[in-house]
Amino acid sequence: MLSAKLKIQLLRNCILGLQSQLLSKSSYMPGRFYSHQESLPHLPVPQLQQTLKKYLKTIRPLVNDADFQKTQIIVEEFGKSNGLGEQLQKVLVERSNEKENWLSDWWLEQAYLLSRASVVIYCSPSVSFPRYNFQGTLGQVQQAAKVISAILDYKIDIDNEALPVEKLGGKPLCMDQYYRVLSSCRIPGTEKDDINSFSRAFKPPQHISVVYRNNFFELVVYHADGTPLSVKELEIQLQRIVDSVTTEVPPVGILSSLDRDRWAKAYRSLVGDASNQASVKSIQQSIFTLCLDRSDSSSNKNWRSDFALNCLHGGGSQLNTGNRWFDKTIQMVVDENGGVGLVYEHAPAEGPPIAALLDHVYKFCENIQNESGSAMDLPSPKALPFNISPDLSTRIQEASETIDDFYKTIKLEVVDFKEFGKDFIKSQKMSPDSFIQIALQLTYWRLHKKQPATYESASLRQFRLGRTDTIRSCSNESQNFVENVDLPNLQVAEKNKLLKDAVTAHRQYVGEAVTGQGIDRHLLGFRLAAADAGLPAPDIIKDDSYKRAMHFNLSTSQVPSKADLCMAFGPAVLDGYGVCYNPKDSKILVAISTFDSYPDYDSKTFSEELFKAFCDMRDILISGSAKL
Numbered sequence: 001m002l003s004a005k006l007k008i009q010l011l012r013n014c015i016l017g018l019q020s021q022l023l024s025k026s027s028y029m030p031g032r033f034y035s036h037q038e039s040l041p042h043l044p045v046p047q048l049q050q051t052l053k054k055y056l057k058t059i060r061p062l063v064n065d066a067d068f069q070k071t072q073i074i075v076e077e078f079g080k081s082n083g084l085g086e087q088l089q090k091v092l093v094e095r096s097n098e099k100e101n102w103l104s105d106w107w108l109e110q111a112y113l114l115s116r117a118s119v120v121i122y123c124s125p126s127v128s129f130p131r132y133n134f135q136g137t138l139g140q141v142q143q144a145a146k147v148i149s150a151i152l153d154y155k156i157d158i159d160n161e162a163l164p165v166e167k168l169g170g171k172p173l174c175m176d177q178y179y180r181v182l183s184s185c186r187i188p189g190t191e192k193d194d195i196n197s198f199s200r201a202f203k204p205p206q207h208i209s210v211v212y213r214n215n216f217f218e219l220v221v222y223h224a225d226g227t228p229l230s231v232k233e234l235e236i237q238l239q240r241i242v243d244s245v246t247t248e249v250p251p252v253g254i255l256s257s258l259d260r261d262r263w264a265k266a267y268r269s270l271v272g273d274a275s276n277q278a279s280v281k282s283i284q285q286s287i288f289t290l291c292l293d294r295s296d297s298s299s300n301k302n303w304r305s306d307f308a309l310n311c312l313h314g315g316g317s318q319l320n321t322g323n324r325w326f327d328k329t330i331q332m333v334v335d336e337n338g339g340v341g342l343v344y345e346h347a348p349a350e351g352p353p354i355a356a357l358l359d360h361v362y363k364f365c366e367n368i369q370n371e372s373g374s375a376m377d378l379p380s381p382k383a384l385p386f387n388i389s390p391d392l393s394t395r396i397q398e399a400s401e402t403i404d405d406f407y408k409t410i411k412l413e414v415v416d417f418k419e420f421g422k423d424f425i426k427s428q429k430m431s432p433d434s435f436i437q438i439a440l441q442l443t444y445w446r447l448h449k450k451q452p453a454t455y456e457s458a459s460l461r462q463f464r465l466g467r468t469d470t471i472r473s474c475s476n477e478s479q480n481f482v483e484n485v486d487l488p489n490l491q492v493a494e495k496n497k498l499l500k501d502a503v504t505a506h507r508q509y510v511g512e513a514v515t516g517q518g519i520d521r522h523l524l525g526f527r528l529a530a531a532d533a534g535l536p537a538p539d540i541i542k543d544d545s546y547k548r549a550m551h552f553n554l555s556t557s558q559v560p561s562k563a564d565l566c567m568a569f570g571p572a573v574l575d576g577y578g579v580c581y582n583p584k585d586s587k588i589l590v591a592i593s594t595f596d597s598y599p600d601y602d603s604k605t606f607s608e609e610l611f612k613a614f615c616d617m618r619d620i621l622i623s624g625s626a627k628l
């Protein structure tokens, strides 16, 4: 039985097939998605003086008096009438008049494509599902078949441009990122990478790539008539892959864990061979990559954290880091021990579209019925061979040594705070996100007695092609709260007021950031506009206070999902934490990462202190309202 949406898609394929005989690729017919996009506003350029005033306010808790005074003078000079600030503001306004989004190309380049750091840990987040009840290769293959089927089901809505429009605070959001996550791949380049997207190619890909014991395969997932393979058929095909692997091969995928410059060099060497090039092309064009992972037998004590780490970096050359192609936008990971998750290359999209895709996978897998199927008509999955020259062999060895030194330096705690969740915080007429951010501030203060420069992602998707700005959660008000709340003689009513002021200030910043009135991307814009116009880099950017403000001790993000999914990513700096959270109605899922360079930055200690901060803040609210 074909589902209604599959029937629509087959019909659409048919029409597109006819169209494609008449139309060139560039005259592709826009669908529903594009009419929604047209209705979205353009990202504004904030007022110059507004940004400068806010900038001074946000750095105040982070710098000493002398630095602050120095910065005040620099900011005044930048903002004076007919000064560099006004010149650059004009360039930005002109750019915003000419482009669909004045920021998005720049952001893509600056945040991702120009970065030379490895995408592993530094950039690509992982997501882990709650543990499933399967074990061994058979269970792994059965679960993986369901995951493939679920993504193909989601893809029907992508292909039909029929995904429901997401909203934030009642406002419709740009859906462009949803349409970029499948069939796309980052390509390493000298100085700058690229992203190739194949979903709108003349002949969109019909296959996924599968990697098992470092061996890559091309698996066609549609029948000739365009219907997807059933779960049973996928299972048979995956089993064929597993059965065909008899030898260990050099872990060519591990090259993609290198820093981008070394990977770009290795890549040139790799694709210099025609057969390798064909294999690489197949992986890049595939709808997504499925990594059938080994399980780490030592991992059971803190299974969720260990599995999230395995998704993040693969556990080194002896485990699964070679069982990856880290440039692939979506890599689904299924191990032999109940683990399902993903690692995604961040350049094309933020977390929420990925969480939506995974929510679909989770729900779909829950509801799958047993299906029949046979391998009779199915072509065998195609092995993707690699010829490993002595030069490549050396590079693979180097990449293995690099990741083996690096992966152990990151610690991760994925924890469930079960005392309360969004419902309680809302009942206190408070924003759950702001409450959590202030708890992070309190935790950091209690552990380090310093104010942390803090990054929280703010969605700019209310605007066409919007990505993110920064919510600077550390404020004068949060400083006031965290530095005073533990004073022995402070009355509950005063604690309550300090807490509410801190939460209100954060909420106000959120409101400004998501409506395009943040400061970080504007300041970045000044730097890039100056470079474009051949003008000197503004002093405001070269100043020590700016460097302090950009040294994000807390790199944080909320990624909500319906299922119990938890995204995780690395810290932005060595003396810092990466914190991603998923607030549910009655609990809060949190993933906290640290590097081991500073012993007093420890993810486990932070998680324990954070839970205490949550409870202390709850108690302040409860006893505060009891007094009223």
Ligand code: COA
Pocket: 168, 169, 350, 351, 352, 422, 425, 426, 427, 428, 429, 430, 431, 432, 433, 434, 457, 458, 459, 460, 468, 471, 510, 514, 557, 558, 559
């Ligand atoms: N009283 C009662 N309820 C309140 C409230 C208050 N004062 N303030 C907020 N709420 C409610 C909201 O209505 C919302 O209700 P819902 O669960 O029914 O939808 C809920 O609490 C959550 O609101 P809040 O916690 O304030 O968060 P938010 O949904 O507004 O999100 C951000 C805030 C910053 C996370 C969001 O704006 C954003 O930018 N998200 C994108 C982040 C991103 O891209 N991350 C990925 C990076 S890879």
